[in-house]
Amino acid sequence: MNERLKELRKELKLTQQEFANKIGISRGNIGAYEVGKNKISDAVISLICTKFHVNEDWLRTGNGDMFIEMTxxxxxxxxxxxxxxxxxxxxxxxxxxxxxxxxxxxxxxxxxxxxxxxxxxxx
Structure with a gap:
C-alpha cells in the first residue's frame, strides 16, 4: 500500500507536505507510510479516500481504478x-x-x- 500512496501523491502532483496538509496529518507520517516504516491506519485511509475521491479498494489492494468517478x-x-x-x-x-x-x-x-x-x- 505504501507504493500506491506514493503513486497517488505523485499523480496529484503534491509534495509530502502539501498532501499531509490536505488531510491534516504530519509530513513525517506521510514519509513513513511511503517507505513502509509505519502502517497506514484505517482512519487515514478513510481521510485520503474522502479528500481525494480515491477508490479504497485500489489503495488497499491495487484492484480497480485509482479514483472514483464523480458525478x-x-x-x-x-x-x-x-x-x-x-x-x-x-x-x-x-x-x-x-x-x-x-x-x-x-x-x-x-x-x-x-x-x-x-x-x-x-x-
Missing amino acids: KDEQIEEFIGDALRNEEDSFKKRLISGLAALDENGWKVLEDFLDSIQKKERD
Missing part, C-alpha cells in the same frame, strides 16, 4: 465548496456570488450570451 453534481458541489472556503476575494467567489443573485431575466441573458459564444466556436 457532475458532485464536481460542481466540490468546486463551489472549495471556492467559498478557500478563496478570499477571488474571481471564483465573486462569480458564484453574482450567479446566486441572478433573477430569471438575468439567467436568460446569461444563457443567451453563453449560447452565442458556443455558436461562434462551432462556426
